[in-house]
Amino acid sequence: MAPLFSRLKTLLSRDVIISSLTARDVRFPTSACGTGHGSDALHKDPNYSAAYAVLTAASSNSEGGSLYSGHGLTFTIGRGNEVVCAAIKSLEPLVVGRSLVDIFTDFASFWHSLTCETQLRWIGPEKGAIHLAVAAVINALWDLWGKIECKPVWELLSDMSPEEIISLIDWQYLSDAITKDEALAILHKQYPSRRERVEDLKENGYPAYITSAGWMGYSDEVVEERLQSALKSGFTKFKMKVSRDLSVDKHRCELFRSILGPDVPLMMDANQCWDVDEAIAHMTALSMYKPLWIEEPTSPDDILGHAKIGRALRPLGIGIATGEYAHNRVMFKQFLESGAMDYCQIDSCRLGGINENIAVMLLAQKFGVPVCPHAGGCGLCEMTQHLSIFYYICINDKRESQMLEYADHLHEHFVYPSIIKNGCYIVPTDHGYSTKMKDQSLLEYEFPKGIKWT
Amino acid sequence: MAPLFSRLKTLLSRDVIISSLTARDVRFPTSACGTGHGSDALHKDPNYSAAYAVLTAASSNSEGGSLYSGHGLTFTIGRGNEVVCAAIKSLEPLVVGRSLVDIFTDFASFWHSLTCETQLRWIGPEKGAIHLAVAAVINALWDLWGKIECKPVWELLSDMSPEEIISLIDWQYLSDAITKDEALAILHKQYPSRRERVEDLKENGYPAYITSAGWMGYSDEVVEERLQSALKSGFTKFKMKVSRDLSVDKHRCELFRSILGPDVPLMMDANQCWDVDEAIAHMTALSMYKPLWIEEPTSPDDILGHAKIGRALRPLGIGIATGEYAHNRVMFKQFLESGAMDYCQIDSCRLGGINENIAVMLLAQKFGVPVCPHAGGCGLCEMTQHLSIFYYICINDKRESQMLEYADHLHEHFVYPSIIKNGCYIVPTDHGYSTKMKDQSLLEYEFPKGIKWT
Numbered sequence: 011m012a013p014l015f016s017r018l019k020t021l022l023s024r025d026v027i028i029s030s031l032t033a034r035d036v037r038f039p040t041s042a043c044g045t046g047h048g049s050d051a052l053h054k055d056p057n058y059s060a061a062y063a064v065l066t067a068a069s070s071n072s073e074g075g076s077l078y079s080g081h082g083l084t085f086t087i088g089r090g091n092e093v094v095c096a097a098i099k100s101l102e103p104l105v106v107g108r109s110l111v112d113i114f115t116d117f118a119s120f121w122h123s124l125t126c127e128t129q130l131r132w133i134g135p136e137k138g139a140i141h142l143a144v145a146a147v148i149n150a151l152w153d154l155w156g157k158i159e160c161k162p163v164w165e166l167l168s169d170m171s172p173e174e175i176i177s178l179i180d181w182q183y184l185s186d187a188i189t190k191d192e193a194l195a196i197l198h199k200q201y202p203s204r205r206e207r208v209e210d211l212k213e214n215g216y217p218a219y220i221t222s223a224g225w226m227g228y229s230d231e232v233v234e235e236r237l238q239s240a241l242k243s244g245f246t247k248f249k250m251k252v253s254r255d256l257s258v259d260k261h262r263c264e265l266f267r268s269i270l271g272p273d274v275p276l277m278m279d280a281n282q283c284w285d286v287d288e289a290i291a292h293m294t295a296l297s298m299y300k301p302l303w304i305e306e307p308t309s310p311d312d313i314l315g316h317a318k319i320g321r322a323l324r325p326l327g328i329g330i331a332t333g334e335y336a337h338n339r340v341m342f343k344q345f346l347e348s349g350a351m352d353y354c355q356i357d358s359c360r361l362g363g364i365n366e367n368i369a370v371m372l373l374a375q376k377f378g379v380p381v382c383p384h385a386g387g388c389g390l391c392e393m394t395q396h397l398s399i400f401y402y403i404c405i406n407d408k409r410e411s412q413m414l415e416y417a418d419h420l421h422e423h424f425v426y427p428s429i430i431k432n433g434c435y436i437v438p439t440d441h442g443y444s445t446k447m448k449d450q451s452l453l454e455y456e457f458p459k460g461i462k463w464t
Numbered sequence: 465m466a467p468l469f470s471r472l473k474t475l476l477s478r479d480v481i482i483s484s485l486t487a488r489d490v491r492f493p494t495s496a497c498g499t500g501h502g503s504d505a506l507h508k509d510p511n512y513s514a515a516y517a518v519l520t521a522a523s524s525n526s527e528g529g530s531l532y533s534g535h536g537l538t539f540t541i542g543r544g545n546e547v548v549c550a551a552i553k554s555l556e557p558l559v560v561g562r563s564l565v566d567i568f569t570d571f572a573s574f575w576h577s578l579t580c581e582t583q584l585r586w587i588g589p590e591k592g593a594i595h596l597a598v599a600a601v602i603n604a605l606w607d608l609w610g611k612i613e614c615k616p617v618w619e620l621l622s623d624m625s626p627e628e629i630i631s632l633i634d635w636q637y638l639s640d641a642i643t644k645d646e647a648l649a650i651l652h653k654q655y656p657s658r659r660e661r662v663e664d665l666k667e668n669g670y671p672a673y674i675t676s677a678g679w680m681g682y683s684d685e686v687v688e689e690r691l692q693s694a695l696k697s698g699f700t701k702f703k704m705k706v707s708r709d710l711s712v713d714k715h716r717c718e719l720f721r722s723i724l725g726p727d728v729p730l731m732m733d734a735n736q737c738w739d740v741d742e743a744i745a746h747m748t749a750l751s752m753y754k755p756l757w758i759e760e761p762t763s764p765d766d767i768l769g770h771a772k773i774g775r776a777l778r779p780l781g782i783g784i785a786t787g788e789y790a791h792n793r794v795m796f797k798q799f800l801e802s803g804a805m806d807y808c809q810i811d812s813c814r815l816g817g818i819n820e821n822i823a824v825m826l827l828a829q830k831f832g833v834p835v836c837p838h839a840g841g842c843g844l845c846e847m848t849q850h851l852s853i854f855y856y857i858c859i860n861d862k863r864e865s866q867m868l869e870y871a872d873h874l875h876e877h878f879v880y881p882s883i884i885k886n887g888c889y890i891v892p893t894d895h896g897y898s899t900k901m902k903d904q905s906l907l908e909y910e911f912p913k914g915i916k917w918t
Contacts, residue, residue: 056580088583089554093593096550100543128508130540135736136764137791139547139593183763186740186772203705280588286640311591311794314802318640337591340765348768414517 033098046227051283057088080154097143148363172197215434219247222417244432310335317350334384358393386417423451482604487552500681505737511542534608551597602817626651669888676871698886764789771804788838812847840871877905
């Protein structure tokens with residue numbers, strides 16, 4: 011039994027079980043009034059939302075109330091959030107009644123019991139609404155675990171031995187690309203120097219780039235104002251949206267470059283709007299604006315298409331970024347082994363929570379691809395900061411790989427919001443996964459009965 | 465305006481609209497009493513189920529009742545069916561109120577409006593519960609259209625011009641693999657001789673192979689009894705399940721070959737139970753039993769894994785079959801262009817209904833791969849017979865490509881069940897898509913309140 015896990019057994023008796031799982035449909039009207047927040051080529055009117063899972067844990071032997079609670083979420087953009095909530099409820103019989111110690115000391119088996127349940131897997135497997143629901147539940151469990159250990163989740167993870175970290179992962183379908191021994195070697199390599207990087211992070215934070223200056227629906231004036239403001243507050247890397255309309259995109263590129271100058275890193279995001287050959291033509295025409303990457307140039311399922319686009323654009327200095335819609339580790343495995351991905355954009359709740367995200371981080375490290383998580387939305391910045399901090403401490407010690415998205419929306423609804431200073435995430439210190447939402451926000455924005463929706 | 469479509473405008477005025485969409489959760493306790501029906505390596509206890517969509521159409525100008533109704537379904541295996549029903553309800557605002565003529569004469573646009581809805585697409589896109597829901601609604605629309613035209617759906621499709629057929633398909637993300645002109649050329653090539661194949665089918669039916677003699681959970685005695693019975697009733701091709709246990713599989717292979725003899729076509733289905741290298745080793749060990757194909761050897765998302773398995777097993781005479789879990793045309797595009805698939809197993813309701821199935825059939829034809837649909841389950845035989853018949857008439861005239869799955873479960877719940885004679889599907893003549901379930905079955909098996917569940 012590994013050290014952290016054996017200590018867990020002294021903290022918790024086996025009769026502490028999950029006593030309830032509830033799902034709440036929380037939506038923010040971000041598309042209201044045509045503000046353009048969050049808008050891109052395919053998603054013109056997102057209402058940033060959360061399928062919000064709350065777990066309680068209690069002793070099965072006592073009459074008392076719950077001992078702990080954990081809060082997790084999956085991000086969606088509005089309609090369909092109720093379907094994810096229904097999927098969370100469908101997981102209830104697999105979760106409620108389970109011992110916390112049993113879950114955490116063999117987390118891979120528990121994870122597999124959700125993702126490979128003999129009937130539920132038909133409506134996935136490991137994709138769509140049911141996998142988003144798994145993410146919400148798994149994220150809530152991590153929040154719970156952090157609270158039990160009185161640590162932020164990044165610290166809980168970074169205090170684990172390499173063997174403990176490996177035990178979190180369901181290795182099914184990965185063995186042709188990475189073995190457990192290879193993953194262990196990656197973790198052991200960084201083990202002795204973890205402490206140095208914790209100090210570095212506490213001093214310097216984790217570098218972010220900002221997306222929320224460049225939403226598609228913003229006017230030139232709003233873009234300029236937001237870019238200037240982001241520059242002033244210390245951001246040094248920026249992302250803009252591109253579209254099917256080349257002349258619109260050229261105009262927007264001119265605007266960005268006129269404000270940022272020619273050399274500031276600028277990323278472009280197509281949000282899946284092109285066919286493969288269109289993507290190559292369009293980005294060739296925009297290559298003069300020196301984008302660092304083009305993100306989601308085509309269908310998020312099109313591994314071979316991304317590989318082809320990458321072969322065409324890399325000679326122009328443009329990399330391929332994707333992953334926010336890549337639904338499981340098997341998709342990432344293929345993106346990575348086929349050279350279709352230069353920047354690996356894990357999503358904290360598209361993948362099945364922290365456990366699967368760690369699997370993908372290890373895969374990416376094996377293939378030499380930096381992990382630059384998707385964030386923004388609702389709660390994604392709160393979660394991904396833990397993932398990126400863990401990634402730097404335990405998996406990839408290269409400072410030049412550090413890149414984490416940021417968008418300045420909806421943080422005010424979280425009890426422990428992510429904090430940015432000088433364009434960097436400040437290391438969170440509150441216990442858990444930073445996923446707890448404020449009671450008042452839940453009350454006001456619950457759909458459809460909250461006061462903001464009635 | 466193409467001929468069939470212009471005639472539609474004389475049949476229907478534009479004010480005939482979809483007036484309601486309902487979703488019903490219907491489940492059959494096929495796993496009860498440990499019968500082993502439908503069981504395989506990963507799905508040990510399926511309760512064959514349907515997320516059942518009913519559409520009505522009425523004139524928006526009249527006070528009268530509905531003029532038509534259409535019945536569609538998505539197959540699931542039990543738990544999670546309620547999530548698909550919730551997803552069908554989430555599509556209601558996109559469907560109810562739409563003019564039937566507008567839908568059918570620009571079906572691709574309507575299909576795209578469901579699959580690329582700006583908020584709902586987040587929980588897919590084109591995968592998982594939301595895409596299964598799209599399939600149920602689209603299938604119901606085809607049933608409705610068949611009833612309006614007073615034709616079975618295969619005939620409705622086979623009476624369309626190549627241009628009309630092309631207009632059904634959302635071409636997004638396909639242009640790097642097949643152009644509309646290439647697809648048109650495939651359809652035009654078969655156009656003059658369609659009538660001959662209709663006559664052939666009416667005389668000979670469409671050849672089936674049978675799966676329901678070889679479920680994993682059956683005892684040797686049940687397997688033997690079912691195989692003998694299938695042989696007697698005229699079946700000439702058989703499928704068996706394989707597993708992670710080589711000795712169990714060898715025993716089962718011996719049993720099958722002892723009854724069937726060495727040369728009868730025998731297919732094997734692993735239902736995703738292996739990693740890539742395990743699949744190669746396991747099937748190499750079973751190659752002495754001469755399987756025609758190995759189906760779903762690993763994760764259904766693992767295109768590159770299937771390609772690797774195929775390269776290893778083809779020299780042993782074993783082909784790769786997959787597709788029942790392949791969630792959209794972009795996945796099939798890659799399976800086909802990478803040579804990962806020797807038999808293309810479309811699913812009538814994993815893909816987004818008939819429209820997307822036709823896209824995949826045309827892709828498969830371009831890449832020279834025969835389409836052998838997944839059937840069985842609940843209602844799949846009823847639907848896929850229309851698809852395979854259309855495929856032979858309009859896309860692939862090779863009789864040696866004809867292969868359609870059959871399992872003899874649950875047909876008694878359908879008003880127009882598929883009928884097998886001498887191991888062949890008899891061409892259906894009833895109007896629509898054969899998807900209407902009996903009122904009594906709906907009443908008894910609706911979950912959780914039907915009498916069979918209470």
